[in-house]
Amino acid sequence: MPLKLFGTARSRAIRNLWMLHELGVPFEHVEVALGAEGSRKPEYLALNPNGRVPFIQDDGVVIWESLAINLYLAKKHGGPLAPADVTEDGLMTMWTLWAATEVEPMAAQAMYNTALYPPEQRDPKLVAQALAALEAPLAVLEGALAKGGGHLVGGRFTVADLNVIACVFYTRFTPAALADKPGVRAWYAAGMARAGNRSAFALRGE
Ligand SMILES: N[C@@H](CCC(=O)N[C@@H](CS)C(=O)NCC(=O)O)C(=O)O
The missing domain is CATH 3.40.30.10 (Glutaredoxin)
Incomplete structure (x- = not known):
C-alpha cells in the first residue's frame, strides 16, 4: 500500500x-x-x-x-535531503524544533493578523509584537546561512532547510521581517523555486 x-x-x-x-x-x-x-x-x-x-x-x-x-x-x-550520519541528524532535528518553537508561532501570529483573519479581527499590535520577537531568531538564521554557505546542514539542501523555510513561509505577508536579511531572502527564494516545491504548490494554484 x-x-x-x-x-x-x-x-x-x-x-x-x-x-x-x-x-x-x-x-x-x-x-x-x-x-x-x-x-x-x-x-x-x-x-x-x-x-x-x-x-x-x-x-x-x-x-x-x-x-x-x-x-x-x-x-x-x-538521499541528499536526509541526514548522512547521527551528527547531521542531530543538527536537522535541532533546526526543525528551533523553527517550530522560535519562528512558527510568531510568524503565524503576524500572518493571521495581517492577512488570514477577517479584517475586523486583525490586531496590528500583535503584528508589531510578533515582528519584534522574530528579530533575534531571524538574525540567528541569517548568521547560520552565511556560515553554512547558504544551507543549514552539510552544505547542501536538506530537510532542515525545507522545514525551516516552511515556517519562514508564514512571514510572506510581512516582508519587513526579512528586509535586512539578504541571506535569508536568497535561501528562501531558492528553496521555493525548487522543482519539488513548485509541483507541490501547484496543488494550491500557486
Ligand atoms: N503542529 C501541527 C499543527 C497542525 C495544525 O494546526 N493543522 C491545522 C491546519 S494547518 C488544522 O488541522 N486545523 C484544523 C483544526 O484545528 O480543527 C503540525 O505542524 O502538523
Whole structure:
C-alpha cells in the first residue's frame, strides 16, 4: 500500500507534499479539509485524535506533526535531503524544533493578523509584537546561512532547510521581517523555486 498523506494542500500538509515531491516517493493524497467537515470527522479522529491535518499512514503506522513527518520521510527514504550520519541528524532535528518553537508561532501570529483573519479581527499590535520577537531568531538564521554557505546542514539542501523555510513561509505577508536579511531572502527564494516545491504548490494554484 502506498503511503497516504491526509490534509488539504492549503494547510501544513503543503510541507509534506513538498517533501514527497522532492523525494519522488509514490503516495496517495487524501484531501481532508479542516475542522468539522474534515479533520474532526470520526473516521479521521480515529487516526489522528488531535483532529488536525496533516498526518500520514505508512506501513501501518500513523504519524502526525508536519515537520516530524518530514524528518521521518527523509530518514526512511534517504538521499541528499536526509541526514548522512547521527551528527547531521542531530543538527536537522535541532533546526526543525528551533523553527517550530522560535519562528512558527510568531510568524503565524503576524500572518493571521495581517492577512488570514477577517479584517475586523486583525490586531496590528500583535503584528508589531510578533515582528519584534522574530528579530533575534531571524538574525540567528541569517548568521547560520552565511556560515553554512547558504544551507543549514552539510552544505547542501536538506530537510532542515525545507522545514525551516516552511515556517519562514508564514512571514510572506510581512516582508519587513526579512528586509535586512539578504541571506535569508536568497535561501528562501531558492528553496521555493525548487522543482519539488513548485509541483507541490501547484496543488494550491500557486
Ligand atoms: N503542529 C501541527 C499543527 C497542525 C495544525 O494546526 N493543522 C491545522 C491546519 S494547518 C488544522 O488541522 N486545523 C484544523 C483544526 O484545528 O480543527 C503540525 O505542524 O502538523
